[in-house]
Amino acid sequence: MTQYYLSHLEELEAEAIFVIREVVSQFEKPALLFSGGKDSIVLAHLSRKAFYPSRIPFPLIHIDTGHNFPETIAFRDELVKELGVQLIVGSVQKSIDDGKVREETGANASRNALQTVTLLDTLEEYKIDAAMGGARRDEEKARAKERFFSHRDEFGQWDPKNQRPELWNLFNGKKHMGEHFRVFPISNWTEMDVWQYIQSQDIALPSLYFSHQRDCVVRDGVILAKSDFVQLKPNEEIKNLTVRYRTCGDMPITGAVESEADDLDKIIAEVATTRTTERGTRADDKRGETAMEDRKKSGYF
Amino acid sequence: MSIQETNQLLRFTTAGSVDDGKSTLIGRLLYDSKSIFEDQIEAVKTSSEKKGFDYVDLSLLTDGLKSEREQGITIDVAYRYFATPKRKFIIADTPGHIQYTRNMVTGASTANLAIILIDARKGLLEQTFRHSFIASLLKIPHVIVCVNKMDLVDYDEEVYQKIIKSYKDFASKMEIKDIHFVPISALNGDNVVDRSTNMKWYEGPTLLYLLENVHIASDFNHIDCRFPVQMVIRPHTHEHQDFRGYAGRIEGGIFKPGDEVKVLPTGFTSKIKSIELDGKPIEEAFSPMSVTMTLEDELDISRGDMLVRPNNMPSVSQDINVMICWMSTKPLAGRTKLLLKHTTQECQVMVKEILYRVNVNTLHREEGVEQIGMNDIARISIRSSKPLFFDSYRKNRQTGSIILIDPNTNETVAAGMVI
Missing domain, CATH: 2.40.30.10 (Translation factors)
Structure with missing residues (x-):
């Protein structure tokens, strides 16, 4: 006899597809924020499923900090070709050149915070009224209170104390002119769910996620890849380590973990036993106890 | 691993204030099920020390927003996640005071189960009634009443029995299908994840055992077929020239290819030609699956219409x-x-x-x-x-x-x- 219930991955998939379809139904110009990381790759996969045999009816937006891993960019271009979707690239370098933002200086300089300006400008330029992202509530404590449909005012800001209640699966995407929404279809997924889903669906990922040899520098306990964007401090040295990445941000701020996990089975086993959060390797979250909340309020993902 | 091989998902809600030990209970579930990471514990330890506490305040794990941390209260609904080898859990953690009724209702709307906390020293309070009423109003199928802080009443069975008797008397006036009771100490972990050695008189299951085993497969309606059309998929491509699919989530009953369906509001009838997702056929579709359906006849159907069975109308x-x-x-x-x-x-x-x-x-x-x-x-x-x-x-x-x-x-x- 058939069992009339879904497994947790099937239920999470059904929920995410419902949300993605709701976005296309409720908004005029949605888009998918594509970072090249595993969460946004899963989102692209879910979008393809949601509309098949139609093509994905919205563009992918990539905010290019200029500090991306080359592997991420190559993967992005390949995926866009395969899906047959439009790619919009917002360039942080251009925002700097236009004098809209000023680059941070010093050894820990990063372009992470600058992205927000480029992102908001890009959304405005293309009149995007709903930007879907792969953020998950288990990632960080401020994100635990994020809605599926997250309202942003005309300055792109998030007001955590004044969020709309979200009941059942009735999503309210009503807005005034100039306002927009961020939508997070995989809000309820955990890191483990994402990995199990990637495995069950056989989804291709950038090579960064799998164990490889890399020249690195260890700074404040974070393993950073050697690159033109990371300046060595005195007493720091380059070491060749066997590493992989758990998240896929900018080269200067995304820490690797030492790992021998070179396939999905090994990664899942590693995730199951690991004792630090995936954003624990992110230098951008270590800038204070409410670093994420503060960035989100000003319009970050 | 295939997508079907994984576990079931249970969504539950907790309502309560810091005084009930709600945050401590959640902290305990996360901690004992090894769902808290070292860097999270480190952050909480540092914050506890900064505030001058001589213990690790597990409620800091759940209170995420700046204003909440400053005031030491939960304002909004926060979602937490943990998993055991048996199930994956989503907790909608809501504040319990009357001015946050709307947050409790929000958290309850998607829950299969509610945990109601009663302080063993205080017995049933106004907020016990309120939380139970909300669970009943939102038709949460299962309720677990945890009589907490048993350590502070010397693990006395009589105290526990008295509380559950008065709760049963009052719950009989409400519509709650399935109620369970567990005596616990969230602070010490008695009967939360591990069986308590302090309450040998209690022979029932632990809280986690109940969460892992409560029967949730029937929580969705599998009798009355309801398919609200979310959008129409028309690819207009060469290979799929005439494809017209109705995308949506099954909100009740079981649909199969070949079934006769009636379209509301027009009243036209047709037969289901196929049910699929991503081009792969689905033999039986039921709630809460997201699918794409095609019909034998070309009908004028759009978002907001509903497909039902002709002999079972809403x-x-x-x-x-x-x-x-x-x-x-x-x-x-x-x-x-x-x-x-x-x-x-x-x-x-x-x-x-x-x-x-x-x-x-x-x-x-x-x-x-x-x-x-x-x-x-x-x-x-x-x-x-x-x-x-x-x-x-x-x-x-x-x-x-x-x-x-x-x-x-x-x-x-x-x-x-x-x-």
Whole structure:
């Protein structure tokens, strides 16, 4: 006899597809924020499923900090070709050149915070009224209170104390002119769910996620890849380590973990036993106890 | 691993204030199930020290926003995740004070199960009634009553028995299908994950055992077929020239290819040609699956329409009675125009009459009220600008629920359950 219930991955998939379809139904110009990381790759996969045999009816937006891993960019271009979707690239370098933002200086300089300006400008330029992202509530404590449909005012800001209640699966995407929404279809997924889903669906990922040899520098306990964007401090040295990445941000701020996990089975086993959060390797979250909340309020993902 | 091989998902809600030990209980579940990471524990330890505590305050794990950490209270609904080898859990962690009724209702709307905490020293309080009433109002199928802080009453069985007896007396007036009781100490971990050695007189399961084993497969309606059309998929490509698929989520019953279906509101009938997702056929589709359906006949169907079985129709009407929880600071008066969302439909409604308000502490009906304020629960009658296809909330939590939106501010101002 058939069992009339879904497994947790099937239920999470059904929920995410419902949300993605709701976005296309409720908004005029949605888009998918594509970072090249595993969460946004899963989102692209879910979008393809949601509309098949139609093509994905919205563009992918990539905010290019200029500090991306080359592997991420190559993967992005390949995926866009395969899906047959439009790619919009917002360039942080251009925002700097236009004098809209000023680059941070010093050894820990990063372009992470600058992205927000480029992102908001890009959304405005293309009149995007709903930007879907792969953020998950288990990632960080401020994100635990994020809605599926997250309202942003005309300055792109998030007001955590004044969020709309979200009941059942009735999503309210009503807005005034100039306002927009961020939508997070995989809000309820955990890191483990994402990995199990990637495995069950056989989804291709950038090579960064799998164990490889890399020249690195260890700074404040974070393993950073050697690159033109990371300046060595005195007493720091380059070491060749066997590493992989758990998240896929900018080269200067995304820490690797030492790992021998070179396939999905090994990664899942590693995730199951690991004792630090995936954003624990992110230098951008270590800038204070409410670093994420503060960035989100000003319009970050 | 295939997508079907994984575990079931259980969504539960907890309501309570810091005093009940709610945050400590959640902290305990996360900690004992090894769902807390070292860097999270480190962060909480540092914060606890900064505040001058001599213990690790596990509630800091759950209170995420700056203002909450400053005030030491939970303001909003926060979602937490943990998994055991048996199940994956989503906790909707909500504040318990009366001024946060709307947050409790929000958290309860998607829950299969509610945990209600009672302080063993204090017994049943006003908020116990309130939390139980909300669980009953939102038709959460399962309730676990945890009598907490048993360590502070010397693990006395008599105290426990007295509390559960008075709870049962009062719960008999409400509609809760499935109630369980567990004596616990969240602080010490008694009967949370591991069996307590301090309460040998208790022979029932631990809280985690209940969470892992409560029967949730029947929580969705698998009897009355309901498929609200979310969108129409028309690829217009060379290979799929004539493809016309209806995308949506099954909100009730079991649909199979070959089944006869009736389209609301037009009343046309057809047969299901295929049910699929991503081009892969599905033999039987049931709630809460997201699918794409095709029909044998070309019919005019769009978002907001509903496919049902001809011999099992929902109610079709423009006049409905609903219990609402008002969520806006601006009160509701009679004769107000609002927007309504129900399944994939949206239309204007007029609030015709406020029938009565329910006192959430005493459950008494207060008639003759002219205004409904924030956090009030009330029964109202509304008229919609077009017919709605609905079931009673008791029968189907998806086709029996609505939200109301203020057309001026676009805020969600009410959650409603069709009577």
